[in-house]
Amino acid sequence: MKIEFDEKRPIYLQIMKAIKQEIATANLKKGDKLPSVREMAEILKVNPNTVQRAYQELEREQITYTQRGMGTFITNDVQKLKSLKKEMAIELVTFFVNEIKNLGFKTEEIIEIVKESLEREVK
Amino acid sequence: MKIEFDEKRPIYLQIMKAIKQEIATANLKKGDKLPSVREMAEILKVNPNTVQRAYQELEREQITYTQRGMGTFITNDVQKLKSLKKEMAIELVTFFVNEIKNLGFKTEEIIEIVKESLEREVK
Amino acid sequence: MKIEFDEKRPIYLQIMKAIKQEIATANLKKGDKLPSVREMAEILKVNPNTVQRAYQELEREQITYTQRGMGTFITNDVQKLKSLKKEMAIELVTFFVNEIKNLGFKTEEIIEIVKESLEREVK
Amino acid sequence: MKIEFDEKRPIYLQIMKAIKQEIATANLKKGDKLPSVREMAEILKVNPNTVQRAYQELEREQITYTQRGMGTFITNDVQKLKSLKKEMAIELVTFFVNEIKNLGFKTEEIIEIVKESLEREVK
DNA sequence: GTGGTCTAGACCACT
DNA sequence: GTGGTCTAGACCACG
Structure with a gap:
């Protein structure tokens, strides 16, 4: 590690x-x-x-x-471990969605931005 | 405010x-x-x-x-103000994409998760 | 203090x-x-x-x-402060009652013992 | 056991x-x-x-x-075994009485609390 | 060898 | 001056 x-x-x-x-x-x-x-x-x-x-x-x-x-x-506690991943993802996504909305972006724009960013990552 | x-x-x-x-x-x-x-x-x-x-x-x-x-x-400086929004968005998105990848999600999954979250918001 | x-x-x-x-x-x-x-x-x-x-x-x-x-x-949070005293008391008493029962004392005996102890304290 | x-x-x-x-x-x-x-x-x-x-x-x-x-x-040593029970009880009770007094309860209140707790146990 | 606690002393950002 | 974090080093009880 x-x-x-x-x-x-x-x-x-x-x-x-x-x-x-x-x-x-x-x-x-x-x-x-x-x-x-x-x-x-x-x-x-x-x-x-x-x-x-x-x-x-x-x-x-x-x-x-x-x-x-x-x-x-x-x-x-396997349940705990499973929910951990989900919890972390949910927390992260809701944080992200909140913040990006506070910047005044609309739903469609957000999807677009994320896609762009993901494509950039792939390169 | x-x-x-x-x-x-x-x-x-x-x-x-x-x-x-x-x-x-x-x-x-x-x-x-x-x-x-x-x-x-x-x-x-x-x-x-x-x-x-x-x-x-x-x-x-x-x-x-x-x-x-x-x-x-x-x-x-209008340019400054415009770029401000873009900068904040980029910073936010790259942060988000990095983190969510660290959780082991794949590209397609991420889009799905974001969409879900956005729909939930709309309600 | x-x-x-x-x-x-x-x-x-x-x-x-x-x-x-x-x-x-x-x-x-x-x-x-x-x-x-x-x-x-x-x-x-x-x-x-x-x-x-x-x-x-x-x-x-x-x-x-x-x-x-x-x-x-x-x-x-006044509620919190009030409940604190109660919680501490309950925790203490249930602990005590549990332990003393584990020693095999009966209800009437317990009261008696506590009274004795309190009188001793007063002296 | x-x-x-x-x-x-x-x-x-x-x-x-x-x-x-x-x-x-x-x-x-x-x-x-x-x-x-x-x-x-x-x-x-x-x-x-x-x-x-x-x-x-x-x-x-x-x-x-x-x-x-x-x-x-x-x-x-039967004496030892008998005194064991007594010792444990005394230690427990004095601990309890000390602690509960530190929480600011008065003698009469304490008896009341213990009785309540015992009744609850009986149920 | 293991975690748990503690001291001493330091640096930092915040108000 | 305030809490928050960290390092260095130590001791302890437990398994």
């Missing part, structure tokens, strides 16, 4: 997001063990406390669970 | 954004006078320093200009 | 609890400002990070809110 | 507590043999080290004793 840190946003949030994306793309599956706090800290060239913070928040969101002395694991 | 502040993100940035959106939707036009720092501060129930900061940054981006003793005005 | 730290339990949890008790006993009321992180750290002879952690968790529980650059305040 | 582990509190303490409760409710009597460390570990789906630790501490508190090659047994 590699992360290009944004420098502006809290690192622990970026770690959380990266892990969530790994789950969304099924690179991380239920029950998978995450690297230990120290390992991950070394991988990311970051202080262990920062990783700890990220793991803690993930656990609070019930995306991971920890077993004393064993490590941190992706939850076995 | 009313803003629902997020409290988590810098207030001055939220003010800047709101003003830019007013410009994008043509509620604010070239040469329009902005409320004075104090007026705006009172309207938004915010510290004058915060408004000051927002105005300052807007001027640095050459979206506004100030005339001593007269106040702060939207720039007369 | 003074706290006698337990040494066994996390300090930040003990700080949180102390603040909640201040609220329950109405020593802290809606909108009251808490000492700044640094002040409180000095008062309690504790590292600022530890106080920070306590404040953060309190905010997550919506018992406090923070205003950027202004400080941390008790929530204005 | 079944235990629903809390995962937040040390497992070995939870095992100790469960055994003590079995004694308090007379499900375990003087001289009774406890399951071997390995058996118990399998029953509770727990690392044998953890059970070992629990048994060790129980022995340190002279609640059990071990005979080499024979296993671990509840002490024959």
Whole structure:
């Protein structure tokens, strides 16, 4: 796992997001063990406390669970994992649609803009 | 002008954004006078320093200009104002496309999701 | 505010609890400002990070809110504050009743024991 | 014996507590043999080290004793077993009374709350 | 080896 | 001055 840190946003949030994306793309599956706090800290060239913070928040969101002395694991609640991808997508899309409407674009225009952007990506 | 502040993100940035959106939707036009720092501060129930900061940054981006003793005005550079809308849209869309791809969605799916979301909005 | 730290339990949890008790006993009321992180750290002879952690968790529980650059305040949600006392009491009592039943005491005995203990306190 | 582990509190303490409760409710009597460390570990789906630790501490508190090659047994000191129940009850009650007073409840109120809670339990 | 907590000290952006 | 984040380094209990 590699992360290009944004420098502006809290690192622990970026770690959380990266892990969530790994789950969304099924690179991380239920029950998978995450690297230990120290390992991950070394991988990311970051202080262990920062990783700890990220793991803690993930656990609070019930995306991971920890077993004393064993490590941190992706939850076995498959439903949770499925809904995670959906939730992230919905949040992202509604944010996007809101913002773009605030700029005064109409429905048809928006579709057009997105298509354009996607084609540009393909190149 | 009313803003629902997020409290988590810098207030001055939220003010800047709101003003830019007013410009994008043509509620604010070239040469329009902005409320004075104090007026705006009172309207938004915010510290004058915060408004000051927002105005300052807007001027640095050459979206506004100030005339001593007269106040702060939207720039007369029409080109600037036009490109503003486009820039904001592009930035938003590329951000969106990047993020949604990171979630593992394919091109066709993305269009579908956006359409769905737009239809939901219409209701 | 003074706290006698337990040494066994996390300090930040003990700080949180102390603040909640201040609220329950109405020593802290809606909108009251808490000492700044640094002040409180000095008062309690504790590292600022530890106080920070306590404040953060309190905010997550919506018992406090923070205003950027202004400080941390008790929530204005009176309902929340009222229910806080009730919640704490209920949690405590149900815990107690559960535990004491697990020891095999019967209803009448329990009342008796509590009364005894209260009389002892009075002395 | 079944235990629903809390995962937040040390497992070995939870095992100790469960055994003590079995004694308090007379499900375990003087001289009774406890399951071997390995058996118990399998029953509770727990690392044998953890059970070992629990048994060790129980022995340190002279609640059990071990005979080499024979296993671990509840002490024959009937006095000890009787006082165990009393001790646990006293500790629990004084803790409860302390806490509830810290919430600002008065003596009469406390009795009332406990009664209410007990009635609710009966239903 | 594992996570959890804490101290010390620092830097930053915001008000 | 305020909260928020981070690093460095340490200690602890647990498995």
